[in-house]
Amino acid sequence: MGACHWKCCKNADNGSANATSSPSPDHRPSASGAQSNDDESDWYLPSRKYQAKHIDHLILQTLKVIGKIGIENPPEVLLKLHTIADQEEGWIKVINSMVSVIPIDNPLGPAVIVFLLDDCPLPNKDTVIRLCKMFDLSQESSSKGRRTPCQQCNMCIILGLLAEKLAGPSSVAMLTQGTLEYLVANLDEKNDPVVVLHSLIALEKFAQTSENKITIKKYFELENRNPLLNLESMLNSSDQVRAQVGFCAQWCLDNLFPVLNRKYTYELMNLKHINAMLNVKDASEYLKISPDGLEARCDAYSFESVRCTFEVTSGVWYYETNIRSAGVMQIGWATKKSKFLNHEGYGIGDDEYSVAYDGCRQLIWHDAKSDPPPNEGIWRPGDILGCLLDVENRESIFYLNGRVVSVTSQLFNVTSLPPGERVGYFAAASFMSFQQCRFNFGNKSTFLYPPSREFQCFNEHTSLTDEERIVLPRHIQMEQLRNILIQEDSCTLCFDSTADVTLRPCGHSGFCKKCCVMLTECPMCRAKICAIEL
Known part of the structure; x- marks a missing residue:
């Protein structure tokens, strides 16, 4: 797993x-x-x-x-x-x-x-401060080129992770004037894009502490031009690292460091052609999803997951994924019963209800077990992973740049249901830290490596409302949630659907059927659920 x-x-x-x-x-x-x-x-x-x-x-x-x-x-x-x-x-x-x-x-x-x-x-505050001094992040040290891009990249990763883990006074103590000036100075298009990327992510992680966020915003406001605006232009670069920089810069501008008179990205996008996308309501908490709903990235130290909005129950279906980064991702198919346990490290392929391919470690994942694929399939930035699901023939096939890597039927081994009830399958993926990919569910005119057999694509067989297409910045989502009037009979888990289910044998209620199908034990007493009663 x-x-x-x-x-x-x-x-x-x-x-x-x-x-x-x-x-x-x-x-x-x-x-x-x-x-x-x-x-x-x-x-x-x-x-x-x-x-x-x-x-x-x-x-x-x-x-x-x-x-x-x-x-x-x-x-x-x-x-x-x-x-x-x-x-x-x-x-x-x-x-x-x-x-x-x-x-x-x-x-x-x-x-x-x-x-x-x-x-x-974890280190104490004094040790962290000592480390920052040893790093010597002064402008003089940087200008003399005392460190290689590789060393600078690793330093930025370490600074960001410590800022995330030690959020609070220790994180504030780490963000000295020298640290801040060093990270912002790295946000220059002329620098190595890997250094730019991890400097930007480090600033984002420092901003998880509110005092640091205010400090960083004020520093950006003193700049003649916010460097994030320049970096955002890299979003559509053919260079995969620069494209990641553009993604992260745009995400920071929309979510953390808004610029006066700059509209949020979701307000500028025409999404009429997108009928299937990543489901922001069916994703783990720290996953970043692009405003068009087709790109996802994880910069947290947890294992973040997401499913697509469209469910298939029969036929042959195919989608493609552009691999932006070459690290650990598990990409494939999952039913609604597949659980996202990001802090425990469980994602797609780590339970019996999902199957996934990991091209970094070259493994097929199912039921928290892994097997090497029969054909070599290590992925690199810019590669295209194709995922095909043939429901009637009980096959899931993974392609890398059009070449078959693996054919497996594992997903279908445990999905037997009562007569007349069909299993639904979703495109799904999980991401280790600093990983990113972009999905094509058929919204483009063609796939880069379409399989030889006849297939269908999600975008041609479903639709979304205008509201469902919108991926809001997180602070706007939170504000809307605070303003929602919760009905007395709402589900105590999602606060969306009506609570109309009683759990057996414990007898606890207050949940909706949609939430209950994803549970194995009662959220209140932890008793094993044997049945749900409407």
Whole structure:
């Protein structure tokens, strides 16, 4: 399953995050570790002064194992890094090592940073401030080119993730004048687009703390021209990284840092030709969806998912996805019963009601299990993933740039229903951190790699109301929700449909049928649901 396997070392050794902080001799890892030298045997000692090259080696080993799935126990290399980072000096050295050695062109590089920062003990405020000083984000340091684009990219990822995890006073303390000037100075079209992208995302994550958001907005207002306006023009670039920059700049302008007299993007779009899109009401909480509803991106450390608005129950259907980033995404098909558990790392393909292809790790996912596809299918930015579903022949087929990667019937193994009731299937996808793709549900005149068999596309067989086509900025959505008058008989989960269901055997009510079909246990008492009574 997507991100969940990567969080396994938190729960190792009786589930204690501190279980590895002071290992006893009985729990000392074996000598068959990441590096073979005379000093390896005493790496675990708290007083050990670790050599930078030793930690560098462990980081690179982590990069190798992070894409391997099905690890029941945490790899030894992760236990070592966890123990090193449990001490302040060790944590600083692990961070500096990630900055130095994680390559900019490895699609799993950002995942390693996310994973280690998520798994290792969080630093205190003083340690974070010390780290920022060590980074030396002054204009003078930047102008002298003391760091490579790769190092700058990794620094920005780390700053953003720490700002997100330490939202509040620690995040405010991190956003010094030097940090702010450094990140904004990076928002220049002449800079490496990967550095621009992660500087922009870091600013977004700092803005999750309201005091920082005000500080950043004021700084932008002092600029002769808001740099986000220039970056937004990259949205339709043929370069996939620049297109990501444009997407993120537009999202920030619409959601975080609005500019006076600039209309929101959704107000300018003609969406009459779009009849199927990503369903903003059927997406996990941190997923970013474009104003036209056809592009999605995740910059959170959770595993974010979404389904399409259109459900198919029979026939042959096809859609395409433009892979913007080459990291971990699980793209395919899901029924309504498939659950999005973003914080636990479960997404499309991680339950029995969905199937997905992951072209980064080259795996087919179903029921939280993975199998390598019969044909090589590693994706790269700009590639096109085609997804075909043949309901009658019980097949789902994945293509990469028109070439068949895998044919599977796994999705159909567990979907038996009472006579007369049909299973509905949705196009669906899940995203690891810093991943993005764009969907074509048939709204364009042609697909780039149409399959040889006859098929249908969503856009020609459904429709949306003008209201359903609108993807509002989040702050406008929240304002509308606050203004909605909730009826007394509304469902206590969605506050939309009428509460007309009683759960059996516990007898709790107050829910609608639409919400209940996605539940396995009562939200009030956690009793297993055996039946619902209208």
